[in-house]
Amino acid sequence: xxxxxxxxxxxxxxxxxxxxxxxxxxxxxxxxxxxxxxxxxxxxxxxxxxxxxxxxxxxxxxxxxxxxxxxxxxxxxxxxxxxxxxxxxxxxxxxxxxxxxxxxxxxxxxxxxxxxxxxxxxxxxxxxxxxxxxxxxxxxxxxxxxxxxxxxxxxxxxxxxxxxxxxxxxxxxxxxxxxxxxxxxxxxxxxxxxxxxxxxxxxxxxxxxxx
Amino acid sequence: xxxxxxxxxxxxxxxxxxxxxxxxxxxxxxxxxxxxxxxxxxxxxxxxxxxxxxxxxxxxxxxxxxxxxxxxxxxxxxxxxxxxxxxxxxxxxxxxxxxxxxxxxxxxxxxxxxxxxxxxxxxxxxxxxxxxxxxxxxxxxxxxxxxxxxxxxxxxxxxxxxxxxxxxxxxxxxxxxxxxxxxxxxxxxxxxxxxxxxxxxxxxxxxxxxxxxxxxxxxxxxxxxxxxxxxxxxxxxxxxxxxxxxxxxxxxxxxxxxxxxxxxxxxxxxxxxxxxxxxxxxxxxxxxxxxxxxxxxxxxxxxxxxxxxxxxxxxxxxxxxxxxxxxxxxxxxxxxxxxxxxxxxxxxxxxxxxxxxxxxxxxxxxxxxxxxxxxxxxxxxxxxxxxxxxxxxxxxxxxxxxxxxxxxxxxxxxxxxxxxxxxxxxxx
Numbered sequence: 007x008x009x010x011x012x013x014x015x016x017x018x019x020x021x022x023x024x025x026x027x028x029x030x031x032x033x034x035x036x037x038x039x040x041x042x043x044x045x046x047x048x049x050x051x052x053x054x055x056x057x058x059x060x061x062x063x064x065x066x067x068x069x070x071x072x073x074x075x076x077x078x079x080x081x082x083x084x085x086x087x088x089x090x091x092x093x094x095x096x097x098x099x100x101x102x103x104x105x106x107x108x109x110x111x112x113x114x115x116x117x118x119x120x121x122x123x124x125x126x127x128x129x130x131x132x133x134x135x136x137x138x139x140x141x142x143x144x145x146x147x148x149x150x151x152x153x154x155x156x157x158x159x160x161x162x163x164x165x166x167x168x169x170x171x172x173x174x175x176x177x178x179x180x181x182x183x184x185x186x187x188x189x190x191x192x193x194x195x196x197x198x199x200x201x202x203x204x205x206x207x208x209x210x211x212x213x214x215x216x217x
Numbered sequence: 218x219x220x221x222x223x224x225x226x227x228x229x230x231x232x233x234x235x236x237x238x239x240x241x242x243x244x245x246x247x248x249x250x251x252x253x254x255x256x257x258x259x260x261x262x263x264x265x266x267x268x269x270x271x272x273x274x275x276x277x278x279x280x281x282x283x284x285x286x287x288x289x290x291x292x293x294x295x296x297x298x299x300x301x302x303x304x305x306x307x308x309x310x311x312x313x314x315x316x317x318x319x320x321x322x323x324x325x326x327x328x329x330x331x332x333x334x335x336x337x338x339x340x341x342x343x344x345x346x347x348x349x350x351x352x353x354x355x356x357x358x359x360x361x362x363x364x365x366x367x368x369x370x371x372x373x374x375x376x377x378x379x380x381x382x383x384x385x386x387x388x389x390x391x392x393x394x395x396x397x398x399x400x401x402x403x404x405x406x407x408x409x410x411x412x413x414x415x416x417x418x419x420x421x422x423x424x425x426x427x428x429x430x431x432x433x434x435x436x437x438x439x440x441x442x443x444x445x446x447x448x449x450x451x452x453x454x455x456x457x458x459x460x461x462x463x464x465x466x467x468x469x470x471x472x473x474x475x476x477x478x479x480x481x482x483x484x485x486x487x488x489x490x491x492x493x494x495x496x497x498x499x500x501x502x503x504x505x506x507x508x509x510x511x512x513x514x515x516x517x518x519x520x521x522x523x524x525x526x527x528x529x530x531x532x533x534x535x536x537x538x539x540x541x542x543x544x545x546x547x548x549x550x551x552x553x554x555x556x557x558x559x560x561x562x563x564x565x566x567x568x569x570x571x572x573x574x575x576x577x578x579x580x581x582x583x584x585x586x587x588x589x590x591x592x593x594x595x596x597x598x599x600x601x602x603x604x605x606x607x608x609x610x611x612x613x614x615x616x617x618x619x620x621x622x623x624x625x626x627x628x629x630x631x632x633x634x635x636x637x638x639x640x641x642x643x644x645x
Contacts, residue, residue, distance in 0.1 A: 059512070060508075060512065065511075066511065066512040066513070067512040067513060089508075090499065090502075090508065091499055091502070091503065091509070093509050093521045093524075094521070094524045094525065095509065095517065095520055095521040095524050098524075110640075112495075113495075114491075114492050114495045114496070117488045117492065118488065119493055133420045143524075143525055145525065146525075146527065147525060147526065147527055165357075
């Protein structure tokens with residue numbers, strides 16, 4: 007799988023490259039500033055882009071802006087955005103084209119290598135990887151979730167992070183069948199149209215939570 | 218101007234004229250009192266108490282005049298120096314404070330000319346419309362009295378019925394003149410008072426220095442406290458965690474040959490500890506300068522804040538550029554504090570945040586539909602906001618009747634830098 011990497015700190019850039027290459031990703035370009043990112047993405051059309059939000063020269067949110075611009079240019083280009091802090095505001099902007107193939111994680115999560123690599127793969131496959139901190143902020147804000155049981159809220163949170171039924175079942179120590187039953191309940195209670203497609207379902211959940 | 222408001226303003230000014238003339242008369246006893254107090258100053262004990270006491274009365278009168286002037290549209294600031302600490306009534310300190318304040322003597326100098334001008338202009342403001350009224354009601358009066366020597370306007374004395382009739386349009390003219398002139402007369406009176414009662418340039422500067430001294434002390438205190446908190450958080454938090462992290466990794470290093478399973482467990486622990494350290498650092502950074510504020514400015518930061526609140530928030534932003542970083546930060550934290558107050562106390566369901574920049578002033582309004590009854594004098598949160606803003610000459614006012622709604626209005630003087638490079642364009 008071909009990856010374009012954008013990270014300004016050399017230490018992290020090399021570390022990420024080494025980590026990704028250890029898991030059979032091929033880093034085709036590693037840029038260290040905002041202006042170089044968009045051309046690199048358009049030139050290489052990678053299977054997935056791993057992008058730091060804050061990049062030189064302005065050290066604001068140029069990585070995020072470049073990622074969003076690239077997805078306008080190449081619809082659905084899988085992008086995993088990394089940051090030292092997460093904001094539901096940015097998640098909303100990343101998700102606003104409703105195309106999937108979006109990840110938004112704290113840099114801390116890289117330290118759990120297996121989960122991080124799993125997230126990169128999921129995003130490359132058009133799935134979603136949303137940081138638990140974003141999801142918990144979204145859940146905390148939403149009032150009408152009171153209609154859900156504690157277990158259903160848990161499942162909703164896992165789903166919003168982008169996990170598949172199987173992964174949720176494994177994490178919560180229940181059967182996949184139980185998970186899909188919970189999910190059906192959630193969709194009915196929140197009045198969302200049911201969907202069989204995993205990715206589309208996750209996007210629906212995130213759109214709902216962001217609304 | 219609309220006729221109704223013109224008449225209303227005129228009537229109000231005429232009433233103001235009566236008031237001004239009445240007040241002007243009180244200047245004379247005040248002047249006499251002050252002179253007597255001054256003359257008695259050498260008398261032991263009593264002397265030191267009298268002048269401050271008389272001056273206090275004069276200042277009340279002068280402040281009343283300043284309020285009247287403000288109503289006439291002329292702002293006159295109070296020029297008095299703040300009392301020194303521990304200045305007891307009758308004490309030397311208090312006497313010196315009064316006697317060395319130039320405003321005391323300027324007030325005294327105003328008493329007599331102020332009385333003359335106030336009385337003359339006030340009476341004039343009343344007399345012209347009264348004369349007009351007389352003209353309008355003259356006809357029945359003249360018919361009733363039929364005195365030879367009575368006259369009005371250009372007809373003096375009135376010789377016949379048609380001349381008496383003509384007094385009416387003249388009366389209307391005088392009345393209109395009186396209504397129009399009264400506000401202007403009050404304004405002239407206020408301008409005259411301003412010559413004496415406004416602070417001199419030097420007094421203005423002194424007041425400003427006094428205010429800056431207070432706000433600077435507050436700012437320095439707040440900053441020192443903030444730095445202490447940061448130091449403590451780092452010391453007890455991230456620093457301690459990194460120490461233990463190093464120890465755990467060292468231990469794992471030792472074990473890796475003998476007990477690989479245990480080493481692996483230690484490494485997992487180490488990874489989790491690094492996550493906790495990062496979490497603490499992140500929270501700390503958020504409290505110092507939120508990253509989203511650095512990245513998106515006030516606009517994005519307030520929107521991000523709004524997204525994190527458990528109630529409905531409407532954000533309206535009208536900022537063509539970004540304020541200086543310190544001002545931006547103060548505005549953000551003030552808004553955050555106001556919102557935290559809403560969440561803590563108001564039981565509101567909806568908050569509106571309105572931010573705009575008008576005439577080099579950043580205006581922030583946070584209004585909610587909660588229970589109201591917020592008091593800036595009691596709430597430490599609101600006081601904190603006021604202090605934060607005061608460091609930049611900003612102000613805060615709270616309107617919160619019991620039952621709500623609560624409106625917190627904040628003002629910060631600032632200029633905006635380069636026009637916004639549209640950070641949110643194309644992101645929807």
